[in-house]
Amino acid sequence: MTVKPLNVLIVDDELPLRQELRSFPWEACDAVLVGEASNGDDALRMCESCAPDLVITDITMPIMDGITLIREIRKRYPAIQIILLTCHSDFHYVQEALRLGALEYLLKVSMEDEELRQAISKVRSAIIKERNSQDNEKAGRRLIQAAAFGKLLHGHVLSSSDWQTIPLQEEGYCVLAGVVLNAPNAVYLAERHRVEQQLTEMERSDPSWLTWVSIREKEYFVLISMQHASQAVDQSFAGVVEIIAGLLQGEEGTPSPFITAQAIVSEPFKTREEFTQFLVDSAQWKEALFYDSLTESHVFTRRAQQLKDMTDKQTHEMNEILRKSSCSITSLVESLEENFAPWCQAQRIRPNQLKQRTLNWLMEWLKGQQGCELDSASMTQLLASQTLAQMIACLKRDIEAAESRKIGSRIEIRSAVQWIKDHMQQSISLTILADQVGLSPHYVSRLFREETGCSVNQYITRLRMEKAVELLKRTNKKVYEIAEEVGIPNYRYFTVTFRNWTGVSPTDYKRHV
Missing domain, CATH: 1.20.272 (Zinc Finger, Delta Prime; domain 3)
Known part of the structure; x- marks a missing residue:
């Protein structure tokens, strides 16, 4: 499992120590210094805005001391790891801090860069271990949730224990987003792990994401608590859809209109009945994507139009x-x-x-x-x-x-076909065509039928009728003008041939196109 660079927040009321820590080679430890605070109260506010993975904090500080800060971090942000900075005289505080969940402590007066590096490495290992444990637990829970979703999609009534696996908000509203990936199976299977890793990262980083589950291949559902207005949820989810579509396109691939991610976000709901109704409606929406799917990834916020059986x-x-x-x-x-x-x-x-x-x-x-x-x-x-x-x-x-x-593969017949197309206005006979390709009329006739499945005259007639149809549709030319242009100057003969070919006269055809 890979862990992104650690975000580090420093908390100490001594400016010289903060300045010293600023100059520490954080990048060499795959970490980023995202902020610093001089007391616990400011640090707690910065935990909301900076989202640190690691807080390095002093104990003795004004306004809010380090012990109180640790208690509050553990209560509000249990995933944040803590390293304690201390003096020899503070050792009884160290025991309390470790009991509260601080991972390591460093002595200010003797702290070396190598000690801090080792402490950061210990933090990284702890984060990986904790995330692996959480991911394994969530993966097991996700399978149970997917089974409950599947029962609802098949019209089954859930038991109380089944409903308990679905994390609906008891207070406040939720929305349910259905996601369908439009990509060839080979592309999807190659990128499936990265797609689901992206969904897991969103679930981990956004507290409003309650869960995501996969019911079928290339189809996902995301349950989101309504902490914000539904429009904000739509906009946020649109970004997720774009990221997922980008994964399917590949890092260097050119965008394809046949590789997209489409999603629909429900209206806010509060009851199990409303949740079930949207889940069932989503099956209709997925089928309707055959007509509604765009060439770009898109988030829908409406129900699908009704589909009909073919009569x-x-x-x-x-x-x-x-x-x-x-x-x-x-x-x-x-x-x-x-x-x-x-x-x-x-x-x-x-x-x-x-x-x-x-x-x-x-x-x-x-x-x-x-x-x-x-x-x-x-x-x-x-x-x-x-x-x-x-x-x-x-x-x-x-x-x-x-x-x-x-058209066939013989070069002589390909040449004959091209010559017919280029000289359609002229009178064309088998003898004239044979002279053009340097073969006897009998041989040309036999080869032509073998290669195209029809005689020379049948092929010429088909090309002329196709051209006549095109001219009747695309131009305002008179019928006799079209007859001359396709090489049949006899108006009566042209009309009879056209009727035999299309089932209607040239005049009727032009009237109805």
Whole structure:
């Protein structure tokens, strides 16, 4: 276990001794001098503001002596370690100070730097031992608390002994913060210890943190006493979320929109019933993060909007949105962002249902792309999408991958495809194409079908129709102008071909886009 540099507070009414201690090489002992006081009363106030780990104090001082100071520190700040500075004549006080909990004493008149170094080392060992003991005790208690939280999440009624494990404030209000980490499993597992270490540090340093527990992987709950206004708690917790997200990003990694920490802070509550209700609501909130999750870490202070089961009507609407744009790969990919994603956001269908229906549509669409199939890894990634943005990204990747597989790997066919794209406005025949790539028409025809899954004429028609669809959507050109631009100057032939390809006439398509 690592311990940060010790914060040291010096308390003595003799200025020369304080000046001597100022010049001590604290950094060499992994310590920092955070303040000094001339009496116990001032020192006690500084314990609140400076948060020392170690107080080095004289015994005989005005206003409040060292013995009284030790008693008050033990009462208010039991984690602070104490070293006593004394004279030979004060030895009977030393016994009282050690009885009260001072860890070590040093004689002023003969104190050497090495003695102080050894005393500081003893303090550090005591702090590590005490923290290890506390952490082990808290870890055991945390498992019991997590079990109680889990029972409530599954609708069970807690017994009196179960409730006693949850440190709700008997007086005053509490808030409960739910935290969900959005990161790949490998990243989370690599950084899990550091994330939980950060939560433990906050629990140790902030007296308002009553406990934190982990119910499931990448999900935590933090119970906080309401010592401050709820807005202050929200702001403070936002800082914690940023730190945790930073741990997941890595020390040198560039920020990723798919690695974030999201949290929701409850309204202040006072009763067990209110606590239980928020805990149950948090499950709905976690599921709603599929739609609400931001590309940056964020703290929510509201309940999630209601999610809905997917109906047959919504399934039909979804299929229609995708069908209308599926005549062109470019159009389909654009429609995912412009039409499909906003529709999903508005419908707020339960994520698992939406992902399954979307996967079903994708597999059917791929069957129509010269028998393309979706591999198991791609299926798993789509179904594991934690946000709508991730699901859309998976769809775009799989659709574009299917398109790239059609083009093939033969350099002659890649050249032929590129030439077709560059000369789409011209009249293109198999003979002309064969001349361009230096092969016989028969050989080009066979290779082209093997590589793309369709004939040269079918491929040219598809490219021209995709281009026509794009021009109808993006421009105000007349239908006959578009027909000429895609290489079919015969208006009647263009209209028939477009209707066969899309199911509607060019005029009707333009009217409804």
